[in-house]
Amino acid sequence: RSQRVPLASLAKEQTGSRRLQAELLRMSDAQLQCACEELAPYLLELSTHQFGNYVVSKLAVRPQAQLPLFCALQGSVVRLLKHPQGSRVVQAAIAALPVQDAKTLVQELDRHVLECALDTHGSWGVCIGYKHTHAPFILEQMAKHMPALCTQQHGVRVVQQVLHEAAAVGMDISPTCTALIDGELSYLAAHPFGNYAVQAALRHCSDAQREAMLSVLLPRLRALSGSKHGSNVAEMLLMRARAAQVEQVRNQIFEPSSASGEQLRELMASPFGNYVLQALLRLLDPEKRAAALRLIEAETADGNFGRAILSAAQ
Helix, strand or coil: CCCCCHHHHHHHHHHHHHHHHHHHHHHCCCHHHHHHHHHHHHHHHCCCCCCCHHHHHHCCCCHHHHHHHHHHHHHHHHHHHHHHHHHHHHHHHHHCCCHHHHHHHCCCCCCCCCHCCCCCHHHHHHHHHHHHHCCCHHHHHHHHHHHHHHHHHHHHHHHHHHHHHHHHCCCCCCHHHHHHCCHHHHHHHHCCCHHHHHHHHHHHHHHHHHHHHHHHHHHHHHHHCCCCHHHHHHHHHHHCCCHHHEEEEEEHHHHCCCCHHHHHHHHHHHHCCHHHHHHHHHHHCCCHHHHHHHHHHCCCCCCCCCCHHHHCCC
């Protein structure tokens, strides 16, 4: 009779891991309890194993495994979150464990939010950690490090998702938005990554903070419209602007003057600015929209996006 392969060894083999994952779903409570007791001493080691991590992640949703998994992960959350396989396990645990246990694990990120948020794998862990615990220190430390976070691909992911989640549950995001406003707002609005943070803040900040952002950025609408990343913010500015502010932009572009004509032609010729122009047209009342379209039609030429703008407006 062949000797039974220990479950920890099985979990480290590609086919064994897959088989064990399937078996865990079919085990009775008693069988699962025995499996958890056998695997408990190896859970931390398996969390960073290329095949074993899948077994540990599957165990996270089973009540019999949650206490040993919680004990295994305690004290190692920051290290694991920055590990490609370990991060997957910690995320699964935070999402599945009882709330208080999840909060205990997430608390280990205190004073390490920036470090983890700038990491490829850690950034996803910070997002999941905040989603399931709404730990206030994550918002606080995010506000403290906004310039560094907003100019990094993984950091800005954290800013976007945490702002969205915090706003959805009614948490105070004003310090975070203030940090953005008081920082290099104009620079970030046209930044390849920073523009996403600016858009998120425009969506979720208070009316007073949105007005402060509009007062800084609307005068730069022309410059923002000329770049790929800035034009995304330009469109968002128009969508969030008050009616009087939209009317002021319309006047600058469509009212007869040499300056307005130049700005209209510039937007029509830009592969990015023409979308900003389309966004503006959607906000105008029928009469002013029709007048603006007549001007666009008059300026339409082979070298600009006039025909595309007119087609989109139909």
